[in-house]
Amino acid sequence: MTANYHTHTPRCNHAEGAERDYIERALEAKLRELGFSDHSPYLFDVPGYYSRFRMKPEQLEDYANTLLALREEYRDRIRLFIGLEMEYYPRLFSRTLDFLRQYPLDYLILGQHAIYNETEGIFSPRPTDDEKLLDQYRGQTLEALETGLFSYFAHPDLFCFTGDPKAYERHVRTICRRARELGIPLEFNLLGFQEEKHYPDPRFWRVAGEEGCSVVLGSDAHEPAAVWNPALIARAEALLSGFGITPVETVSLRPIR
Numbered sequence: 001m002t003a004n005y006h007t008h009t010p011r012c013n014h015a016e017g018a019e020r021d022y023i024e025r026a027l028e029a030k031l032r033e034l035g036f037s038d039h040s041p042y043l044f045d046v047p048g049y050y051s052r053f054r055m056k057p058e059q060l061e062d063y064a065n066t067l068l069a070l071r072e073e074y075r076d077r078i079r080l081f082i083g084l085e086m087e088y089y090p091r092l093f094s095r096t097l098d099f100l101r102q103y104p105l106d107y108l109i110l111g112q113h114a115i116y117n118e119t120e121g122i123f124s125p126r127p128t129d130d131e132k133l134l135d136q137y138r139g140q141t142l143e144a145l146e147t148g149l150f151s152y153f154a155h156p157d158l159f160c161f162t163g164d165p166k167a168y169e170r171h172v173r174t175i176c177r178r179a180r181e182l183g184i185p186l187e188f189n190l191l192g193f194q195e196e197k198h199y200p201d202p203r204f205w206r207v208a209g210e211e212g213c214s215v216v217l218g219s220d221a222h223e224p225a226a227v228w229n230p231a232l233i234a235r236a237e238a239l240l241s242g243f244g245i246t247p248v249e250t251v252s253l254r255p256i257r
């Protein structure tokens with residue numbers, strides 16, 4: 001592993017450590033590229049609603065400025081990128097994107113933590129056997145990928161479907177096939193792997209292997225030490241190789257303009 005594009009900062013209220021400590025950890029690991037992708041601010045339209053797990057719009061300027069200064073300071077040692085992990089919420093996406101575009105951001109990754117517009121309260125990791133919701137997750141994330149604005153799809157298997165395995169496979173195959181056609185890598189999420197969450201889901205990665213998808217490892221670091229965990233990476237690579245998958249080392253980042 002020589003690059004990681006999935007790194008958080010304390011602005012999301014559930015990560016710890018200064019940006020500099022994440023960078024120093026990446027240098028220790030001899031990473032050549034480090035991308036920060038904290039949870040994106042969102043311009044919600046339901047009065048009084050704001051999610052706790054993301055930065056506020058007014059924090060984006062400090063996020064960008066802090067990382068711009070660090071990029072300059074570390075320019076001879078590592079390539080730093082300024083990104084965000086973002087959901088695709090159909091009613092809110094375009095106005096939020098207009099807001100984000102005022103800042104010097106290098107890339108977005110898709111992390112669909114809720115479906116619809118989040119304010120409906122249907123969160124992807126909450127187990128459900130309702131195929132209608134899985135279908136919504138599939139349709140919504142594919143619409144996101146079609147925009148061409150997302151550099152990769154983080155934890156694509158975040159949606160926790162406990163219903164008919166055949167339905168799961170059918171929807172997941174549609175996601176994998178389209179991501180491959182669009183040339184968008186799927187992220188094998190090392191945080192979920194480390195914490196033995198319901199993702200990475202072997203059912204998903206079997207299909208991704210069959211469909212010949214491009215796969216990238218993402219640390220999803222919420223603390224500096226998590227930027228690079230060699231034993232965990234070795235286990236992930238072994239598991240993926242069982243599905244015929246060799247992760248790519250780097251991702252070409254798509255501009256958001």
Ligand SMILES: [Zn+2]
Pocket residue numbers: 008012014039053222
């Ligand atoms: Zn997070």
Ligand SMILES: [Zn+2]
Pocket residue numbers: 006008085111220
């Ligand atoms: Zn994340």
